[in-house]
Amino acid sequence: MNAIRKNVIQPIIDLWSLIVGLKVTGKYFCQRHVTVHYPRKIIPAELTDTFAGHIELIPSAKDPTIPKCISCMMCATNCPSNCIKVLKQKAPKVSPEQEKEWAEAEARGEKVKRPKAPKNPAKFSYDYSLCSLCGTCIENCPVSSLRFSHDIYIVATDRKELTMDLLARLARQAEAQAGKPADRAPGVLEQAAEAGQEASAKEA
Amino acid sequence: MTRYPNMEQVTGDFYTQNFEKGAREGSLILNMGPQHPSTHGVLRIILELDGEYILRCDPVLGYLHRMHEKMGESKTYRGFIPNMGRVDYGCPLPWNWAFVGAVEKLAGIEVPERAEYIRVITTEMNRITSHLLWWGAYILDLGAFTPIMYAFDEREWLLDLLQTPTGSRLTYSSFRVGGVGHDIDDKFIEGLKAFIPYFRSRLPMYKDLVTDNIILRKRVEDIGPMPLDMCRRYGATGPVIRGSGLAYDIRRAEPYGIYDRFDFEIPTQDTCCCMGRYKVRLAEFEQSLRILEQAVDQIPDGPIIMDKAPKPSWKPPKGEVYFAVEGARGKTSVYLVSDGTKSPYRVKLRAPGFSNLSLFAEAAQGTLLADAVAILGSLDLIIPEIDR
Numbered sequence: 001m002n003a004i005r006k007n008v009i010q011p012i013i014d015l016w017s018l019i020v021g022l023k024v025t026g027k028y029f030c031q032r033h034v035t036v037h038y039p040r041k042i043i044p045a046e047l048t049d050t051f052a053g054h055i056e057l058i059p060s061a062k063d064p065t066i067p068k069c070i071s072c073m074m075c076a077t078n079c080p081s082n083c084i085k086v087l088k089q090k091a092p093k094v095s096p097e098q099e100k101e102w103a104e105a106e107a108r109g110e111k112v113k114r115p116k117a118p119k120n121p122a123k124f125s126y127d128y129s130l131c132s133l134c135g136t137c138i139e140n141c142p143v144s145s146l147r148f149s150h151d152i153y154i155v156a157t158d159r160k161e162l163t164m165d166l167l168a169r170l171a172r173q174a175e176a177q178a179g180k181p182a183d184r185a186p187g188v189l190e191q192a193a194e195a196g197q198e199a200s201a202k203e204a
Numbered sequence: 205m206t207r208y209p210n211m212e213q214v215t216g217d218f219y220t221q222n223f224e225k226g227a228r229e230g231s232l233i234l235n236m237g238p239q240h241p242s243t244h245g246v247l248r249i250i251l252e253l254d255g256e257y258i259l260r261c262d263p264v265l266g267y268l269h270r271m272h273e274k275m276g277e278s279k280t281y282r283g284f285i286p287n288m289g290r291v292d293y294g295c296p297l298p299w300n301w302a303f304v305g306a307v308e309k310l311a312g313i314e315v316p317e318r319a320e321y322i323r324v325i326t327t328e329m330n331r332i333t334s335h336l337l338w339w340g341a342y343i344l345d346l347g348a349f350t351p352i353m354y355a356f357d358e359r360e361w362l363l364d365l366l367q368t369p370t371g372s373r374l375t376y377s378s379f380r381v382g383g384v385g386h387d388i389d390d391k392f393i394e395g396l397k398a399f400i401p402y403f404r405s406r407l408p409m410y411k412d413l414v415t416d417n418i419i420l421r422k423r424v425e426d427i428g429p430m431p432l433d434m435c436r437r438y439g440a441t442g443p444v445i446r447g448s449g450l451a452y453d454i455r456r457a458e459p460y461g462i463y464d465r466f467d468f469e470i471p472t473q474d475t476c477c478c479m480g481r482y483k484v485r486l487a488e489f490e491q492s493l494r495i496l497e498q499a500v501d502q503i504p505d506g507p508i509i510m511d512k513a514p515k516p517s518w519k520p521p522k523g524e525v526y527f528a529v530e531g532a533r534g535k536t537s538v539y540l541v542s543d544g545t546k547s548p549y550r551v552k553l554r555a556p557g558f559s560n561l562s563l564f565a566e567a568a569q570g571t572l573l574a575d576a577v578a579i580l581g582s583l584d585l586i587i588p589e590i591d592r
Binding site: 014015017018020021023024025028034047050051052078080132133134135136139140148 | 279280282283284285286289290350354357364367368371372373375377385409412413414416417418419515516517
């Protein structure tokens, strides 16, 4: 009896387990696929909006090309990877005659308004290849001028391309927002996004 | 001395030469790795084979050593947190917790209630994603390709959710000393509430597709026995020791955070074989879901980080502290020595994978080479964590 169970019944039970597994495979084979066929389709924006990509500057309320940044260097000094470099603006140059005039005015006891350096940075360069996205710069910014971007599609063929000029990026964003013609043709992604939106509109 | 420019490739390096000394006559010395697919990265194992049977084996580490402990000595307490996300890419949040927990214990910092709940929720989700990754990759090691696709279906859903409180999909570093970095919103809670019953309904499918499958059972049942005394000798923790019958879990043994408030079981198996460890991890899915359900119901409103949270230039008091948490792979702990300056004097990271890997050489002795792959996979190794 034991021999029958071992040599006949048990192998049948074992083989049945394979058929059960195939049933699962067959069931899911007939269902809709769950993957997104990139780049013909891209994932919805609600999923990329929570993604924290490289950092970017937040424009000030007055001028979208100028960041809120006051060049206090908190981000650059606290960055554990040393990937941020901020260059402060210098005070405008004063001609010697003007300087002489002011000195005389001061000697007379008048108050002189010397031009101060603008607070916003002259250069804000950021090396994404070093950044570990820890968010220290964002948490320590006293004027909340930094945030994570949601750019998940960033690619580069060269390490140098990952060093970004965030001021130039801000200017480009402002330009795109103002509706000025873009300086490049729509890429594959934009086309795919449009196609995906059309497709989803049709499905709806 | 050498006639060839790369003599080392002909004669073997230091490890091979050392290993060769005790070799038996007629046996074959073979390197498995450091680029072998089943070693998940860069683990190298030197094997002495008699036919297809393993006589001796010796793991060689260090191919992914990144000096995390040394880096800790030069970084500030805030600046070291991103490192914790990269020690173990499979389950980084327990590492986050171990480090910030150690600093909080050192400085006597109280964490707000809501932050504690967010920590529990994200860590348990991370445990599920880690076990899913292991489950898919383990079956892949054993030669079945499909299950990893099902595992990643669920994993992607969880990663999409985890993106809200952490901002990333792999190397999370969202914990802060005194709280967490990002809050969770209603959409996250809704998504998690939808995920829990869905994942529960998928677990029977896992059983049908894989666990009951005779091919898998023949590969893992009674393979790689690790009796309890052997686990104890090497200091194995996590699912490895629970698969040998000891219900040891830091969440229960030394409760940290708010784990004492939740009702959950510690699954164990007495078989001590690869199947035991496999079943423990599958049972932990259910327990993590139970904790998630309770945490989502109980989560209070409030701040997510303490007032006046430590700034990067913050200096903790002098002292030494040890803090352990339960990671997906076992006891994950940090030993921290502070000399009162901005950066730690010493950070010692205790990686569970290191102790678990130590069992391999003894357990794999006398087994077939193909079974050694099954044993190696059942330990759930993440090589970056072992090398640190």
